[in-house]
Each structure stands twice: as C-alpha cells, then as structure tokens.
Amino acid sequence: MIRSALYMPGANERALEKAKSIPADALILDLEDAVAPDAKPAARERVCALVADRAYGERTVAIRVNAPGTPWHEADLQAALEAGPSAVLVPKVESPQTVRDIPGETPIWAMLETPTAVLCSAQIAAADERLTMLVLGTNDLANELHAESVPGRAPLLTGIGLALLGARAAGKLILDGVYNDVKDAAGFEAECLQGRQFGFDGKTLIHPSQVEPCNRVFSPSAEQIAESQEILAAWEEATADGRGVATVRGRLVENLHVENAKRILARAKA
Ligand SMILES: CC(C)(COP(=O)(O)OP(=O)(O)OC[C@H]1O[C@@H](n2cnc3c(N)ncnc32)[C@H](O)[C@@H]1OP(=O)(O)O)[C@@H](O)C(=O)NCCC(=O)NCCSC(=O)C[C@H](O)C(=O)O
Ligand SMILES: [Mg+2]
Numbered sequence: 001m002i003r004s005a006l007y008m009p010g011a012n013e014r015a016l017e018k019a020k021s022i023p024a025d026a027l028i029l030d031l032e033d034a035v036a037p038d039a040k041p042a043a044r045e046r047v048c049a050l051v052a053d054r055a056y057g058e059r060t061v062a063i064r065v066n067a068p069g070t071p072w073h074e075a076d077l078q079a080a081l082e083a084g085p086s087a088v089l090v091p092k093v094e095s096p097q098t099v100r101d102i103p104g105e106t107p108i109w110a111m112l113e114t115p116t117a118v119l120c121s122a123q124i125a126a127a128d129e130r131l132t133m134l135v136l137g138t139n140d141l142a143n144e145l146h147a148e149s150v151p152g153r154a155p156l157l158t159g160i161g162l163a164l165l166g167a168r169a170a171g172k173l174i175l176d177g178v179y180n181d182v183k184d185a186a187g188f189e190a191e192c193l194q195g196r197q198f199g200f201d202g203k204t205l206i207h208p209s210q211v212e213p214c215n216r217v218f219s220p221s222a223e224q225i226a227e228s229q230e231i232l233a234a235w236e237e238a239t240a241d242g243r244g245v246a247t248v249r250g251r252l253v254e255n256l257h258v259e260n261a262k263r264i265l266a267r268a269k270a
Helices: 013-021 037-052 073-083 096-100 115-119 121-125 138-145 154-169 185-198 208-217 222-240 255-269
Strands: 004-009 026-030 060-064 087-090 108-112 131-136 173-176 202-205 246-248 251-253
Touching (some): 004 060, 004 208, 013 037, 026 037, 037 073, 115 121, 131 154, 138 154, 173 185, 222 251, 222 255, 251 255
Parallel strands (some): 004 202, 026 060
Antiparallel strands (some): 246 251
C-alpha cells in the first residue's frame, strides 16, 4: 500500500541521504524535472548506484527517468532497469505503446500529465501487466491546460476524474499529484483529503514535512474501521438470515458496501 511517495532530486546528495530516515511509503529518485541538464549524467550514476546497493532497504523505490524523446531517456531507462528498482516511473507517457516499448520485467509507473495522456488514461492503464501505478502530474497538466492554481483545484477536476476513471477501469492504482507550497500545511492537508475522497490510493510529495500528514489522511480513521467492522458483522447476520440487505447506523448496507468495508479493513491492516 502506498499512501505517500516522496520525490527527491537525484542530484541532491543530502536529500538522498536524509530520505533513508523519512517514513514515506515510497521514494521516487528523480532524474527529470528536479535535475538540471548538466547534472543529469552524475545524478543517473548516483541514483542507480544507490538502488543497486539497496541503500533504502525493503522500501518501495522508484526511479523517475527523463521523458521519452529527450536526450537522456534511453540512457536513464537502461541504467534504471539494470539497477533493479521497485519500479521505473516514466513521465509524459501519452500512449499505450510507450509503455509496451519498455523492455524487461521491472514494474512500470506511468505519469499522466498532458491532455492527451488524460484522454487516453484507460488505454495507458491497460497497456501492459507490468504497469502497476498511474501517477498524476498536476503541475504539467495545469501548465498544458493554461489553468490557474486555485484552492480546491477546480480547473483540474475534469482531468483528475478522467485519470481516476482510466486507472480504475483497468484495475490499477493511482497517486495524486504534488502540492507545491511546502509551508502551507493546512492547504496541503485539505488537498490530501480531497484526493482521498476522490479515490486516490495516495499522493506524491516534494518535502519531508508532507509525509506524516499524508500517511495519516490516507490511512483509514478509527471511525472508518469501526463502521467497517459493524458493516461486516451486520452483513454476516443478514446473510445467515437469508436477507440480501441490512442496515448499519440507519443506513442501507448491500454487497457493494461490504466490498468497500473489506477494502478499508485491508488498508488498515496493511
Ligand atoms: C522544495 C524544496 C526545494 C525545498 O528545499 P529546502 O528549502 O532545502 O527545504 P528545507 O530546508 O525545508 O529542507 C529541510 C531538510 O529536508 C531535506 N529535504 C528537503 N526536501 C527533501 C526531499 N524532497 N527529499 C528528502 N529530503 C529533503 C533537506 O535536504 C533538509 O535536510 P537537512 O539539511 O538535513 O535538514 C525541496 O524540498 C525539494 O527539492 N523537493 C523536491 C523537489 C522535486 O523533487 N521536484 C520534482 C518532483 S515534483 C514534479 O516533478 C511534478 C510533476 O512532474 C508534475 O508535473 O506535477
Ligand atoms: Mg511533470
């Protein structure tokens, strides 16, 4: 289960070291936007050596390579696949073929961050069994849409909804985009909550201070756990009596609510 995935610039030695003690569920070692062109070859070497040495233990570690079509993509991809990360994160994916063209067995995470990508999200999500996660790139998407950054993200909601539909239609996981204002704790938490309510599995992050609130918001609350247990108990009783419906706290419970309750309890256990 990945509630939090922290990006760190592949050229920032201090951040790469510090990440060993940051409790993010996943780390994304970035070779793309956070690394200046001149620093890219050295960052590639450092990041891939850390991954090959299993410097982050059992943690989920993804390497974000540069986008297809850039001068660094092929070398990044080859080095990343050889290093053996938990996944390779490919930015600016716009077609299922881009996913299928990636060689090897390594799990693939694909970023949706352009209008074309969002409109093809279902096909991209279903492109390949190795594709296990979609990751929304809300900064690039906002830029491509000429959208303004506003609290509540109204200009992005269509794209967010389409990306979620694509992911779930293919039964894949999906992470929300980043929140840029690292000093705005309240705004960040509100956006985590919005992402959870939409159905995202977790969120991508840019600063260590965002990890704890993100993990908290994307973990089931004590209240959700208690209600889910009540739903399962009520459902067992109803089925034992030959009934296909039950009520919990005055609300109707059917099979689909039982599925949701089981999902919440499985997340809590994880
Ligand atoms: C945003 C930052 C540039 C802020 O950096 P800074 O001012 O240095 O932060 P602090 O002084 O508060 O840092 C405190 C300590 O924490 C370490 N640190 C900071 N960020 C990280 C990190 N991401 N991972 C690990 N450790 C981190 C600092 O080294 C300090 O350590 P110490 O000195 O020991 O106390 C900076 O946070 C940053 O660079 N963040 C990551 C930016 C990034 O990766 N961007 C690319 C990914 S987002 C993206 O691409 C969006 C997507 O594609 C889209 O389209 O939406
Ligand atoms: Mg981007």
